[in-house]
Amino acid sequence: MLALNRKLLRNLWQTKGQAIAIILVIAAGVSMFIMYFSTFESLRLTRSAYYERYRFADVFASLKRAPVWLRERIARIPGVAQAETRVVVDVTLDVEGLSEPAKGRLISIPDRQVATLNDVFLRRGRYIEPGRADESAFFKLTHYRIYVRKYRTITDGADQHADPQSGRPRKSPSVLVAG
């Protein structure tokens, strides 16, 4: 054995208490680092999988009056896999039980369910069906319609009145609220 290695071993033996303490501290540090790194990597993968499964967009931008050809132009940018456009409108809602008007956001979705970014995830029920009596088109645009479904019963003053024939409270119009 080389004399320098002997020196190293003897010095380590002479300071074995300190050496063990240092080894434990380093081991704890390395373990913490590995745990942190694993957790971080796991969260990153989970986020990535979640975004992929629900087709969440990576980049958002808000603007006014974007022509349709702009979407095609954005889609042609290198690195862009998919581009979608939406109509987003903020509205004020009178919600029963709230003393002040609530703010709502109306977001357009395709009138037939197709795989798209920021898709609507149905927990139960069905996708919208244009033309149904209990669904209303709020706006008609060139390419998009915004549909809303009743999110919470939206009432106005007339809703509070009972039906004069049945005596029951008059049913409020059903609308679809997305957002």
Place this chain on the structure above:
Amino acid sequence: MSTNAQPAASSGDNRQSSPSPVFRVSGLTKVYHTGELDVHALRGIDLELRESEFIILLGPSGSGKSTLLNILGGLDVPSAGSVFYRGRELTAADDQQLTWYRRHHVGFVFQFYNLIPSLTARENIALVTEIALNPLSPEEALELVGLGDRMDHFPSQLSGGEQQRVAIARAIAKRPDVLLCDEPTGALDITTGIVVLEAIERVNRDLGTTTAVITHNASIAEMADRVILLADGRIASERRNAEKRSSQDLHW
């Protein structure tokens, strides 16, 4: 300066064939810049050291002895002047060449022994012999300084004189061409000092190692071939001893 010069095996041949000195020093100047004050340690030293010569450097503190020895040993560089070692200019050598020179050509002995406490005498010397090109064995080196029976003792189990002899054995184990000793007896009493000087004398005589020893003790000068007295960074006087005295005949 060549980095692959063979230090030991060829140096013996050089001693036989080359009349040139081991060291040739000319105009050696060293200035330490300490703040606004410049300290002139050496002021134009001219010197030659011959093969197998034993020289003593005498002088008061601050006269430049250690600075001169450090420059000769490649531990320091001068501010001006030149040092030639066997015809190669040390003052033009780069760090790598100086490392090679120190490792294979020069042995150092200092006032304080600088032994590694966790290694035995044998292992302290093995540190050098494991990297030297043509070394003595640690046992041979220790026998040469009279410590054949103390090889497996740790420094704490040795007296000051014994520790210094281990340091000398470590310095000569690589068969250096030059042995440079900076006050090797400075920390020792007279009896122990003489034992250490005997070891140095034996190395110079038996291995033919060119030896330079710094001391404050003028009595030690009697054992040298040549005595150089330094004062204020200059060589104040130089004399050659007509007759060398044995270290055992020294008194102080």
